[in-house]
Amino acid sequence: MERAAVLGRLTWLLAEVVEILPETPRVKSLVFSVPGWPGHRPGQHVDVRLTAEDGYQAQRSYSVAAPADGERVVLTVERLEDGEVSPFLVDELAVGDRIELRGPIGGYFVWDGADGGPLHLVAGGSGVVPLAAMLRHRAGLEQAGPAALLYSARAEGDLIYREELDRLADEDDALAVAYTLTREQPPDWTGYDRRIDGEMLSEVFGSPDPAATTFVCGPTRFVEVAADGLVGLGYEASRVRTERFGPSGR
């Protein structure tokens, strides 16, 4: 297990919105400038704190979408219809506004390519965000092992970073990107059209490679199925790292 990820106290830092990138109708990437930002590793997240005029505060955690780049921190946020914080971040926050954030947080769901082994990524919905940070980091490495991403979304319009992911795969023979659309497929769709299963995992990732590290991120039910599926195919449980969000459904 990796030790030592975060040193010292994580203080709240002021983060100013410098750019807003619409990703899908419900998702935006917010680019912040954060003076004093200590840097982060691909896969880590931050805590965001919003304070109202009367002092009321709300905190949430968001994955960082891009590798470390000085004071620049990119968060990709999906608007949850009944949410308290995400509708504000997605619909109301404007360039020039400031929020507080602290981090980086999490030293397990991280990948920096140091071990050179294959990288397997399984994303459900906005679970693609920390995995995109890993792929963006990998694209900047001089030498990188093979990588594959299996990305599940409801419909084509819900795929975040679609163009960039396709471009990364086009430019790199060692990177494979596969999509599955579970609810609605365009007429010319050539990707998968069902919920993730063992057969799909096996086709995308091949037979278990003991040197591979697999990261799975998505809603709870999705992660359970994907992680169980990988273990069922013979993947070592300790090489499968998961991050889940949302309710359990019970």
Added chain:
Amino acid sequence: MAFVTRGFRGRRDPDDDGGRIPPGQYRTEDFPVLSAGPTPHTPVEEWSFTIVSESGEEAARWSWDDFQALPSETVTVDIHCVTKWSKLDTTWEGVSVDTLLAEVEADAAYITAFSDGGYTTNLPLEDVTDGKAWVAYGYDGEPLDPEHGGPARLLVPHLYFWKSAKWVRGLRLMDDDEPGFWESLGYHLYGDPWREQRYWGD
């Protein structure tokens, strides 16, 4: 001094039940799941619970059937996850850690709980004794789901919920406070939600 974000009003919890939500937390009715890896599915026939002494010897061990035969308690408690959600009035069934430790000579200062899948977490002994902690195998009147830590998980509701180790298989008595899994990766050694001890240095 916190910085006011333009236009943020927030959604006050109209039903905070008299200050039961710790700082920085929000109330949820769901039961979110967080774990670092795949969910282990240990059959109860292969399950046992062990207390390991400071010197590394097995001090006590229960099979699933033995464990079920121990006196159980049903408790209703509030739980607080470091990822910001709190859930009020959760009802659990399990065995008090006091009942388990009564079988051994426990004069250690700390414990490390260990789980299927390799997860560990550290706690002061005094935080798991005197009716403060359980090994729970039931939730809301049903057997505990594997994704929530079944067949059995530690339940230490007064600390952030990562201390309530899922899939727990035993407690190791410790003279010193050894950081567990998340505690080695930036999370607070103790984890009191009311003091907002989320990360190192909090």
